[in-house]
Amino acid sequence: xxxxxxxxxxxxxxxxxxxxxxxxxxxxxxxxxxxxxxxxxxxxxxxxxxxxxxxxxxxxxxxxxxxxxxxxxxxxxxxxxxxxxxxxxxxxxxxxxxxxxxxxxxxxxxxxxxxxxxxxxxxxxxxxxxxxxxxxxxxxxxxxxxxxxxxxxxxxxxxxxxxxxxx
Amino acid sequence: xxxxxxxxxxxxxxxxxxxxxxxxxxxxxxxxxxxxxxxxxxxxxxxxxxxxxxxxxxxxxxxxxxxxxxxxxxxxxxxxxxxxxxxxxxxxxxxxxxxxxxxxxxxxxxxxxxxxxxxxxxxxxxxxxxxxxxxxxxxxxxxxxxxxxxxxxxxxxxxxxxxxxxxxxxxxxxxxxxxxxxxxxxxxxxxxxxxxxxxxxxxxxxxxxxxxxxxxxxxxxxxxxxxxxxxxxxxxxxxxxxxxxxxxxxxxxxxxxxxxxxxxxxxxxxxxxxxxxxxxxxxxxxxxxxx
Numbered sequence: 001x002x003x004x005x006x007x008x009x010x011x012x013x014x015x016x017x018x019x020x021x022x023x024x025x026x027x028x029x030x031x032x033x034x035x036x037x038x039x040x041x042x043x044x045x046x047x048x049x050x051x052x053x054x055x056x057x058x059x060x061x062x063x064x065x066x067x068x069x070x071x072x073x074x075x076x077x078x079x080x081x082x083x084x085x086x087x088x089x090x091x092x093x094x095x096x097x098x099x100x101x102x103x104x105x106x107x108x109x110x111x112x113x114x115x116x117x118x119x120x121x122x123x124x125x126x127x128x129x130x131x132x133x134x135x136x137x138x139x140x141x142x143x144x145x146x147x148x149x150x151x152x153x154x155x156x157x158x159x160x161x162x163x164x165x166x167x
Numbered sequence: 168x169x170x171x172x173x174x175x176x177x178x179x180x181x182x183x184x185x186x187x188x189x190x191x192x193x194x195x196x197x198x199x200x201x202x203x204x205x206x207x208x209x210x211x212x213x214x215x216x217x218x219x220x221x222x223x224x225x226x227x228x229x230x231x232x233x234x235x236x237x238x239x240x241x242x243x244x245x246x247x248x249x250x251x252x253x254x255x256x257x258x259x260x261x262x263x264x265x266x267x268x269x270x271x272x273x274x275x276x277x278x279x280x281x282x283x284x285x286x287x288x289x290x291x292x293x294x295x296x297x298x299x300x301x302x303x304x305x306x307x308x309x310x311x312x313x314x315x316x317x318x319x320x321x322x323x324x325x326x327x328x329x330x331x332x333x334x335x336x337x338x339x340x341x342x343x344x345x346x347x348x349x350x351x352x353x354x355x356x357x358x359x360x361x362x363x364x365x366x367x368x369x370x371x372x373x374x375x376x377x378x379x380x381x382x383x384x385x386x387x388x389x390x391x392x393x394x395x396x397x398x399x400x401x402x403x404x405x406x407x408x409x410x411x412x413x414x415x416x417x418x419x420x421x422x423x424x425x426x427x428x429x430x431x432x433x434x435x436x437x438x439x440x441x442x443x444x445x446x447x448x449x450x451x452x453x454x455x456x457x458x
Contacts, residue, residue: 013213016210016292017213017214017217019292019293020214020289020290020291020292020300021217021218021221021289021290022287022289022290022299022430022432022433023221023225024290025290025429025430025431026430028430030368031294031368031369031370032294032368033294035293035294037292049176050176050179050180051175051176051179054176054179054180054183055179057183058179058183058186062206063206063209063210064292064293065203065206066203066204066206066207066209066210067207067210067214067289067291067292067300068291068292068293068295068296068298069291069296069297069298069330069331069338069340070293070295070296071190071191071194071199072190072191072194072199072202072203072206073186073187073188073190073191073194074187074191075293075295076183076187077183077184077187077188077191080180080183080184080187081180081184084176084180087176088176116295119191120295122191123191123192123194125346127366129366130295133366133368133369134294134295134368138294
């Protein structure tokens with residue numbers, strides 16, 4: 001299990017660095033870039049359950065908030081909530097294939113987006129135009145990237161998944 | 168205890184939710200800001216190391232691939248240098264004449280500001296906020312509200328303002344961010360307006376409060392007006408790509424494409440200019456003098 005923790009920490013750190021680096025702006029489509037860290041969190045919740053996903057989501061959310069200009073907790077809570085729900089129902093509802101992976105990420109990204117919008121509205125500042133300009137394009141982008149990333153993560157966590165009886 | 172272990176995911180969810188809500192409710196308290204600073208300090212070395220590694224690889228790759236381009240550019244730069252050298256003498260003469268005329272007219276002297284070069288090490292990792300983090304901080308003399316510029320395509324133009332300073336890093340809010348507001352004017356017609364980001368994820372800006380009397384053309388240059396006290400006057404901001412009159416307003420609006428592309432900017436210069444004295448402070452000083 002320690003190996004899984006190390007891999008998880010590395011995946012989160014690398015996705016935060018890649019997403020935050022100026023060169024990553026090149027992949028912007030319709031003004032948005034994908035949330036690699038969020039895709040990793042959904043994968044970990046889906047494979048290793050709610051608790052693992054929530055803890056990863058909380059720690060990575062705090063890092064995300066600290067690096068970003070957002071108040072502490074604004075980007076953390078939506079990740080924790082999605083990790084909790086995906087971990088609860090993930091494996092029982094979704095079989096691991098391209099279509100379901102994309103659908104899962106699309107739905108999860110929508111929930112994350114609307115929760116962020118709600119929190120922004122209550123605690124910061126928000127605009128309803130974010131639904132069209134941020135939430136929807138980002139959800140599509142995440143859904144598009146989910147299958148290849150899930151495939152890579154499957155390879156990274158192959159042994160752990162075998163031990164858990166998922167492969 | 169057994170209950171907590173059995174329902175650890177629910178307990179963790181409730182605890183994390185409470186933490187986030189409390190943290191958001193007291194977001195400007197010293198405790199939360201310190202915590203955010205500590206977490207930020209943990210990630211910063213990794214960001215700097217990643218940026219260094221990425222730049223190293225890019226430079227190495229560029230060394231192999233861009234040799235021909237560099238040779239062409241060198242040739243072009245040499246010919247440009249010759250042209251500019253011949254212009255230098257003429258320019259100094261014009262500057263002297265300009266200074267003399269300004270003195271005769273009793274106009275305020277144009278202030279030249281020093282600048283601090285800095286490299287962008289990170290940008291906001293999500294789509295909800297748009298800020299830039301540079302590798303220079305309070306230790307290098309950077310203060311909040313200092314203006315930031317960059318060079319792109321041979322033009323010097325505005326990038327944004329410093330909104331947060333830590334020991335060795337600073338955060339910049341770019342002009343495309345809807346929270347940044349700058350006093351600007353159309354370079355040719357001199358009509359003033361207020362510039363801010365067009366929307367959360369757009370790379371454009373909008374210029375509001377332009378008089379209906381102003382004739383705005385596609386391609387008109389927009390420069391800083393110097394009003395507002397943050398930016399020195401005359402800095403290039405962008406070009407007009409569209410303009411229209413608002414039905415319910417007595418003003419026009421122009422959509423501006425910034426000269427500096429947010430996605431491409433890598434190196435910036437922080438202008439060492441403190442915020443101009445607030446008008447109220449000036450009034451207070453005058454009152455004290457009168458007494």
